[in-house]
Amino acid sequence: MGDLKKSVYEANISLWKNKLVYGTQGNVSGFDRDRKIIFIKPSGIPYENLKKEMIVSVDLEGKVIKSKSNPSVDTIHHLFLYKNIPDIGGVCHTHSKFITVFSIIKIDIPVLTTAHADIFGKKIPVSEYVDNSQDNIGKTFIKQYNKTKCPVVILGNHGLFSIGKNPEESAFYAMMAEYCAETSFYAMILGKIFNKEILPIEDSEIKKWFDRYHSERYGQTK
Numbered sequence: 027m028g029d030l031k032k033s034v035y036e037a038n039i040s041l042w043k044n045k046l047v048y049g050t051q052g053n054v055s056g057f058d059r060d061r062k063i064i065f066i067k068p069s070g071i072p073y074e075n076l077k078k079e080m081i082v083s084v085d086l087e088g089k090v091i092k093s094k095s096n097p098s099v100d101t102i103h104h105l106f107l108y109k110n111i112p113d114i115g116g117v118c119h120t121h122s123k124f125i126t127v128f129s130i131i132k133i134d135i136p137v138l139t140t141a142h143a144d145i146f147g148k149k150i151p152v153s154e155y156v157d158n159s160q161d162n163i164g165k166t167f168i169k170q171y172n173k174t175k176c177p178v179v180i181l182g183n184h185g186l187f188s189i190g191k192n193p194e195e196s197a198f199y200a201m202m203a204e205y206c207a208e209t210s211f212y213a214m215i216l217g218k219i220f221n222k223e224i225l226p227i228e229d230s231e232i233k234k235w236f237d238r239y240h241s242e243r244y245g246q247t248k
């Protein structure tokens with residue numbers, strides 16, 4: 027395994043560079059399943075001041091291991107997802123702008139583009155509002171995830187959580203979900219203005235794009 031602390035640091039910075047986070051909000055973590063250690067953004071540190079050394083390591087109970095900073099206040103939700111979803115190695119949380127709009131209107135983001143079909147192959151679900159006490163957020167994510175298998179779940183009146191095989195992938199899903207939210211938002215608004223019905227891509231076509239993107243044939247041979 028490479029330098030997971032560095033991956034977590036870089037994935038957090040990628041949220042900031044892609045304008046998916048504001049102030050000190052948002053966070054990415056990574057899980058070393060062999061050593062049972064989670065690396066996560068420290069609480070209350072602005073991204074411009076974030077350094078790799080500040081990334082906090084905690085055990086599965088949330089106990090800090092040799093770090094001066096406190097971990098993100100959202101650590102409890104990350105831990106719940108690692109404990110309850112096998113094989114994931116990254117979790118990301120953002121309040122990015124267009125995702126938040128969908129979290130308010132509580133409409134699942136429909137598959138309107140091939141880019142959305144490629145990455146997710148399904149609607150991005152929105153849950154009801156839940157407060158942040160105990161396991162509420164984690165349980166709500168898993169309920170939606172079990173129903174849809176979508177690696178991104180939008181929490182009502184809040185923002186998104188995403189999961190991936192590593193921190194980079196969870197942050198990538200957060201970025202692509204924001205892209206889908208923004209394009210869908212404008213299309214839906216313009217559809218209203220021009221009185222044009224906005225229809226999702228047909229299911230069989232969505233599957234075709236998704237399968238191609240997730241097949242061995244896509245990208246460069248390693």
Ligand SMILES: [Zn+2]
Pocket residue numbers: 119120121184185
């Ligand atoms: Zn939040």
